[in-house]
Amino acid sequence: MQEVIQVNVLKRDDDEENKIYELESLINTAGGTTIAYVSQIVDKVNPRYYIGKGKVAEIKDLAEKLEVKTVILDVELSASQLYNLEEELKLHVVDWTTLILDIFAQRANTKESRLKIKLAQLKYQLPRLNKWFSYLSRQAGGIGTRGPGETMLETDRRAVVRDIKSLERQLKDIEKTKRINREARKNITNISLLGYTNAGKSTILNGMMHLYGQEKFVYSDDLLFATLDTSTRRLDFANTKVTLTDTVGFIDNLSDELNDSFLTTLDEIKFADMLMIVIDASHNIEHQIHAIETAIEGIDMDKKDILYVFNKMDKVENDFAVKLFKREQERIYISAREDEDLERIKDKIVSIIKANYKMVKMHIPFADGDILDYMMTNYDILATEYDEDGTNIQFEISKGDMEKYGKYIQGI
Numbered sequence: 001m002q003e004v005i006q007v008n009v010l011k012r013d014d015d016e017e018n019k020i021y022e023l024e025s026l027i028n029t030a031g032g033t034t035i036a037y038v039s040q041i042v043d044k045v046n047p048r049y050y051i052g053k054g055k056v057a058e059i060k061d062l063a064e065k066l067e068v069k070t071v072i073l074d075v076e077l078s079a080s081q082l083y084n085l086e087e088e089l090k091l092h093v094v095d096w097t098t099l100i101l102d103i104f105a106q107r108a109n110t111k112e113s114r115l116k117i118k119l120a121q122l123k124y125q126l127p128r129l130n131k132w133f134s135y136l137s138r139q140a141g142g143i144g145t146r147g148p149g150e151t152m153l154e155t156d157r158r159a160v161v162r163d164i165k166s167l168e169r170q171l172k173d174i175e176k177t178k179r180i181n182r183e184a185r186k187n188i189t190n191i192s193l194l195g196y197t198n199a200g201k202s203t204i205l206n207g208m209m210h211l212y213g214q215e216k217f218v219y220s221d222d223l224l225f226a227t228l229d230t231s232t233r234r235l236d237f238a239n240t241k242v243t244l245t246d247t248v249g250f251i252d253n254l255s256d257e258l259n260d261s262f263l264t265t266l267d268e269i270k271f272a273d274m275l276m277i278v279i280d281a282s283h284n285i286e287h288q289i290h291a292i293e294t295a296i297e298g299i300d301m302d303k304k305d306i307l308y309v310f311n312k313m314d315k316v317e318n319d320f321a322v323k324l325f326k327r328e329q330e331r332i333y334i335s336a337r338e339d340e341d342l343e344r345i346k347d348k349i350v351s352i353i354k355a356n357y358k359m360v361k362m363h364i365p366f367a368d369g370d371i372l373d374y375m376m377t378n379y380d381i382l383a384t385e386y387d388e389d390g391t392n393i394q395f396e397i398s399k400g401d402m403e404k405y406g407k408y409i410q411g412i
Ligand SMILES: Nc1nc2c(ncn2[C@@H]2O[C@H](COP(=O)(O)OP(=O)(O)OP(=O)(O)O)[C@@H](O)[C@H]2O)c(=O)[nH]1
Pocket: 195, 196, 197, 198, 199, 200, 201, 202, 203, 204, 219, 220, 221, 222, 223, 224, 225, 226, 227, 228, 247, 248, 249, 250, 311, 312, 313, 314, 315, 334, 335, 336, 337
């Protein structure tokens, strides 16, 4: 285990305990162990070191006493801050973005996520290249040095730009294939699970799979960033078919480079008909909601149903904070470990979907055979009658199709 000093940079109204716990969990996930905690409330960023000069001196003393070689901060540093801190401390300094990218680089295991992380790392490193070379040549490895950056020692800035372009091209191809797969999923309700990392998204997906799908489980663990890829599973609730998509969890303070790594999650969200926003009800609800809402800002939510899922209710002693949360959308309180609660989620999903369907009678002229085909393929038709110029059908139609094919509707 690599021993590190962890430095939490706090705003005045931050929940200090939670921030310390979060950084320590990430350090553990990256393969390190915190042996000293330093924190500072920073109202005004010191352009030279980000933190105050006095704090820098304190860290230096501490590192000498404890013989620690690495310090990890929970903020993103500019190239010059990183450089100044390393020069002053004579330590390996890892910032928030590098730490998270390092975890992703270690654990990404599909082609897409590997390409995404590599791209994010290169974009982060590009403006910091000189700095990067200097510490890579001094360092033997460890947190913050893993991944494609290692090979950059032999390359130059132009090569990095070329690599970035090539990665972007490869990712575009993957995206194209995904889009085609999504087209095929078009006529069932697509539900995305999203939420802060460790909220229980994968556990919910697995629980639902166990009850309503096949046993094709996804990885879940008590780790930040257990899930690094989106995965979609089909579920069958009697007459209602849905897909459920597990996504990469969000975390605070995502820089642009990091946000790119979450684009898969954001893409899934754009495409989804329904969002299940999973919240760990056992701590810091407002904080999670803030991070989620910041991340999905800019996505058009108008046509999407939203269900807030307050998970881990078994760990909640006082539900005051949970009940305080007010939004107009649907919400449900559960523990993903209880089958009964998962059944309640299913009932809720079915009722939301049903509310989106209306019983209609349609008259489709013989000339529009393709429309009739579409309805027959995608809906359970309850009654069919023919007259001299077309076909009359009765069935429950989705809101979207109701708008689109309104001209064929004869009665409700
Ligand atoms: N006590 C309790 N623990 C839960 C519950 N749901 C999930 N967990 C635990 O919380 C941890 C995280 O669960 P995951 O399902 O991996 O969380 P996730 O949201 O997929 O997390 P990431 O993939 O890291 O974003 C695991 O150890 C789960 O066993 C719950 O209802 N109650």
